[in-house]
Amino acid sequence: MSQYILTVSCMSTRGIVAAISGYLAEKGCNIIDSSQFDDLQNTKFFMRVTFVSEDGATQAEIREGFEKVAKQFEMSFELVDASRPMKVILMVSRFGHCLNDLLYRWRIGALPIDIVGVVSNHHDYQKQVVNHDIPFHHITVTKANKPQAEARLMEVVEQSGAELVVLARYMQILSDALCQKMSGRIINIHHSFLPSFKGANPYKQAYERGVKLIGATAHYVTADLDEGPIIEQDTVRITHAQSAEDYVSLGRDVEAQVLARAIHAHIHHRTFINGNRTVVFPASPGSYASERMG
Numbered sequence: 001m002s003q004y005i006l007t008v009s010c011m012s013t014r015g016i017v018a019a020i021s022g023y024l025a026e027k028g029c030n031i032i033d034s035s036q037f038d039d040l041q042n043t044k045f046f047m048r049v050t051f052v053s054e055d056g057a058t059q060a061e062i063r064e065g066f067e068k069v070a071k072q073f074e075m076s077f078e079l080v081d082a083s084r085p086m087k088v089i090l091m092v093s094r095f096g097h098c099l100n101d102l103l104y105r106w107r108i109g110a111l112p113i114d115i116v117g118v119v120s121n122h123h124d125y126q127k128q129v130v131n132h133d134i135p136f137h138h139i140t141v142t143k144a145n146k147p148q149a150e151a152r153l154m155e156v157v158e159q160s161g162a163e164l165v166v167l168a169r170y171m172q173i174l175s176d177a178l179c180q181k182m183s184g185r186i187i188n189i190h191h192s193f194l195p196s197f198k199g200a201n202p203y204k205q206a207y208e209r210g211v212k213l214i215g216a217t218a219h220y221v222t223a224d225l226d227e228g229p230i231i232e233q234d235t236v237r238i239t240h241a242q243s244a245e246d247y248v249s250l251g252r253d254v255e256a257q258v259l260a261r262a263i264h265a266h267i268h269h270r271t272f273i274n275g276n277r278t279v280v281f282p283a284s285p286g287s288y289a290s291e292r293m294g
């Protein structure tokens with residue numbers, strides 16, 4: 001029996017949950033997981049429902065019928081097949097620890113995505129990517145050719161059908177136009193606990209500030225560098241005896257883990273952009289179960 005995920009956002013009002021659950025029940029669907037959030041600051045409402053269709057109603061039939069409920073509450077909604085892996089492009093520059101981590105998680109089934117390509121402005125990881133039978137696209141980026149480089153990137157995105165682009169330590173600033181075009185579909189890992197230490201060389205900035213914690217932040221990419229809605233963060237303790245170079249080593253694991261958690265949330269449709277913040281619902285039961293042991 002297929003599992004579906006329905007995500008809804010709209011202005012908050014009475015009766016939304018009843019309307020959604022009543023519609024699904026009437027359609028012969030059984031809700032197996034549900035999360036909702038009512039933002040009392042801006043009266044926005046967010047809901048994520050996982051359900052199975054028990055009487056044979058197809059995804060198209062369920063979606064068509066839901067349009068009426070959506071219109072009644074002026075909802076934005078998505079209805080997806082929970083088993084269909086999201087098409088994802090990974091982007092990397094010189095530091096490959098996040099790319100390596102994502103490739104490993106993908107290989108063992110812990111990250112159920114369809115990696116449709118890896119893009120880099122360097123050749124460092126080409127062999128490794130090709131060995132995974134994943135298309136590798138080298139796109140040279142210079143200050144002079146950024147528009148052409150981004151046009152090529154968009155070609156790769158469109159031709160591959162990518163639904164998400166992950167900047168796995170890709171170190172080029174994307175144009176406002178590209179950020180707008182791909183709003184909500186690009187995730188970056190920044191190697192600091194934002195909002196501290198935005199931009200380049202955050203570990204150097206942290207060392208010079210004498211912090212006792214360094215960290216990593218996964219966020220949606222916007223035109224404002226490292227200021228997009230935060231999806232996931234974590235930290236690791238450091239001491240006075242460690243150097244900025246030590247921070248690079250200590251930061252690798254936390255960067256990779258934070259990025260993987262953020263991608264897991266996004267591909268399972270648990271994230272909702274709410275202004276400059278992100279609503280992140282908890283993982284559904286069994287959503288980590290795809291991992292092939294061994």
Ligand SMILES: Nc1nc2c(c(=O)[nH]1)N[C@@H](CN(C=O)c1ccc(C(=O)N[C@@H](CCC(=O)O)C(=O)O)cc1)CN2
Pocket residue numbers: 167170171172173174175176179188189190191199200220221222223224225226227228
């Ligand atoms: N429009 C955006 N683009 C990017 C974002 C973002 O939030 N908005 N995040 C960055 C990642 N990043 C830090 O996490 C970052 C990357 C690069 C730079 C930077 O100064 N790059 C220089 C070139 C550096 C080089 O050639 O090695 C530049 O682009 O001029 C700062 C922060 C990814 N892009």
